[in-house]
Amino acid sequence: MFHRLIAPLLATLIAAPVWADEAITYTSPDDFDDTVFSVESAILDAGLVIDLTSHTGDMLERTRPVTGSDVVLFENADIFSFCSATLSRKVMEADIMNIVHCPYRIFVMQQGGSDQVIVGFKAMPEGVMKEVQALLDGIVKDALGL
Known part of the structure; x- marks a missing residue:
């Protein structure tokens, strides 16, 4: 009985990808709206075009009652x-598989019940993708005046 329960679990764990994603984050000295403006400006100042702004916080709050959460x-x-x-x-x-990292993303968040605003991005893997990480880091530092 034990083997019938444990074998499928072990097979799932072995087949599942291991995600070692880490975020590189900075604390903003400004409020959320000013920080968003600074990040948008820094992206544009770097000669880049923002393809999409995802209002993730609004979506999660709007759908909170439907999901049955009070968090x-x-x-x-x-x-x-x-x-x-x-x-x-x-x-x-x-x-060619570096396509999984595109588009690049920078987030600005203010956790529930907090005044602290965090800006960050996903750490990139070793190798050539560290150049993308340097770009993202430069944009965030520019936005925050660091």
Whole structure:
């Protein structure tokens, strides 16, 4: 009986991908709206176009009652998606599977019940993708005046 229960669980765990994603984050000295404006401006100042602004915090709050949750995750949370044609071409010429990292994203969030605003992005894997991480880091530091 034990083997019939444990074997499928072990097979699932072995087959499942291991996600070692880490976020690189910075605390903003400004409120949410000012931080969002600064991040948007820094992306545009870098010569990039924002493809999508995902209002993740609004969506999660709007759907909270439908999901049966009483947890307010965010006071505010937005995610900006964009790409760099030059850098994207470079990283995908190095490894076509780097497509999984595109578009690049920077988030601005304010956790429920907190005044603290966090700006960040996903850490990129070793190799050529560290150039994308440097781009994201530069944009965030520019936005925050660091």
